[in-house]
Amino acid sequence: MTNLSVNRVGALLMRGKDTVSRERVIVKDMPLPDKTEAEQKQEFKLFVSNFRLLQQYADFIIGTPEYFHILLKDLIVGSMLTGGNYAPLGVWLLLWKEGFMISRCPQCDGEAYIFKAGGSLLSGGNSYTALCPACTKTFYGSVPSFGSLFFPVREKKAEYPNKVKILIRETQGFSWSKGLEGQSTPDEILEDGIHPVDLKTLIAKLEQKEWEEAT
Numbered sequence: 001m002t003n004l005s006v007n008r009v010g011a012l013l014m015r016g017k018d019t020v021s022r023e024r025v026i027v028k029d030m031p032l033p034d035k036t037e038a039e040q041k042q043e044f045k046l047f048v049s050n051f052r053l054l055q056q057y058a059d060f061i062i063g064t065p066e067y068f069h070i071l072l073k074d075l076i077v078g079s080m081l082t083g084g085n086y087a088p089l090g091v092w093l094l095l096w097k098e099g100f101m102i103s104r105c106p107q108c109d110g111e112a113y114i115f116k117a118g119g120s121l122l123s124g125g126n127s128y129t130a131l132c133p134a135c136t137k138t139f140y141g142s143v144p145s146f147g148s149l150f151f152p153v154r155e156k157k158a159e160y161p162n163k164v165k166i167l168i169r170e171t172q173g174f175s176w177s178k179g180l181e182g183q184s185t186p187d188e189i190l191e192d193g194i195h196p197v198d199l200k201t202l203i204a205k206l207e208q209k210e211w212e213e214a215t
């Protein structure tokens with residue numbers, strides 16, 4: 001509506017048409033599931049308390065797209081230039097297996113796993129949050145260069161894309177009584193991405209698997 005230029009309006013009137021439709025195709029990352037802040041906090045607690053189980057079944061999760069592509073609000077790397085970048089659970093499990101995003105717990109000196117980081121690619125300044133599975137606690141830290149946190153996550157994520165391709169239609173009409181009217185027709189999904197299960201569902205599945213293997 002508001003971005004329809006004056007020239008465009010003029011052209012519409014000249015042609016005597018009363019509507020104009022615009023279509024564009026966008027490709028974007030599958031979005032974070034729609035959850036309340038309380039639900040996100042609950043999910044993060046579940047992630048911390050079940051971290052060992054997630055690690056134990058890392059290969060199983062990595063091999064199952066509906067588990068691999070689980071997104072959590074707290075599993076993110078962001079820079080001032082690129083903004084926040086969510087990476088799916090499978091990407092983090094792969095990185096930890098390969099020895100990236102690993103730190104040491106200040107309390108027990110055990111291996112701790114970085115799951116969130118932010119900083120500047122220009123200055124290199126950064127801070128991260130890591131989880132110690134032995135203490136089931138998170139702590140903050142930083143590394144000499146932000147690139148060592150930023151690039152491994154970005155590159156690994158690019159290897160495992162989960163995109164959705166959407167056709168967006170915008171129809172705009174003009175009437176003498178009401179002036180310009182905007183009207184959006186529903187967007188159409190041209191290519192859908194993978195819809196991952198909830199973390200809660202995955203944990204339940206892993207608990208069942210562990211129980212079956214023990215009996």
Ligand SMILES: [Zn+2]
Nearest residue numbers: 105108132135
């Ligand atoms: Zn510890």
